[in-house]
Amino acid sequence: MYAHGLFLQAMAVAFSVLLIGFVVEAIRRHHLNERYAILWLGAGGVLLALSVYRPLLDWIALSLGVSYPPSLLFLVAFIFLLGIVLHYSLVISAHRDAIRRLVQAVALLERALEEERAR
């Protein structure tokens, strides 16, 4: 293994650890809901495993018939990000619906209050 390969590996491990640390800290401070944290912890875990033990990626790629192992990494990352963004679209839609119901309830309550005060 080349010296710069080792450096890259160290960087990859450090990055994975940082990612996991950031996510855990965000959960601890209530900045990130556990519901959404699971995805990111999972991603961080996979990244860590792949960067700590590099032959793992080669082994998985070759056993899947992928001739150039890093491209498998890109594929998995792409699918993962696509999934997360799609998930967020669903969440945003649900939020939009909830906001609408809340706004409508506020409008009706404000009117009821107005009528109550007029009495």
Add this chain to the structure above:
Amino acid sequence: MRVLVVIPTYNEAPNIAAVLAAVRAVVVGDIAVVDDGSDDDTAALARRAGVIVLRHPCNLGIGAAVQTGFLYALQQGYDAVVRVDGDLQHDPAHIPALLEQLESDGADIVVGSRFLARQGYQSTFVRRVGILILGVLGALVGTRVTDPTSGYWALNRRALEVLAKFQPDDYPETQSLLVATRAGCRVRELPVVMQARGAGRSSIGALQSGFYMVKVILAVLIERLRPRLRPRSRPPTGTGR
């Protein structure tokens, strides 16, 4: 029959007084202005005019505003709602005719169509093409109306119950007609004369018109894949459920 006139507004301060005066001249019943988070003083002007004001704290879209009016009408036990735009496009003179057809024709929704008699404001050319496409699409999926984007409607409680449950936020008319039809509501049309809007600009620009077009087409097609909504007033008959 207790009737509520629902007027959705968004930044209609220059028009609201004239709209309310015009509706008052025709309707004896109650008028509710649903203000969809206007930046100007539409809501204050409406309050000063002495009508019911339902105010959204933020802007949601005309469909949501109309739905708030429906919810209020159901809550307060009104028998029917007439939906009138807040920009003077809908001449309130047609309100009695809409209500009359709602009562006499056994219809759950009566749509005021500007294309049945081909008089008055016929919209701009580009929009007419869009309306035509929506009309063809509507016919394909089962709502045969000549003016599927008209927002000039009279509705009874049965239709209100369906649309209080589901109505899209923006550009709701075509999809709402489809939802109501599939839920078993009877839709009828009445020729009306519309005018070009009064002061101010439409809240829908050219690029947005295109976006809404695509959105409505998608929504209408997907709507067919959903289970039908069932109003409570009339029990479902013979559909094996």
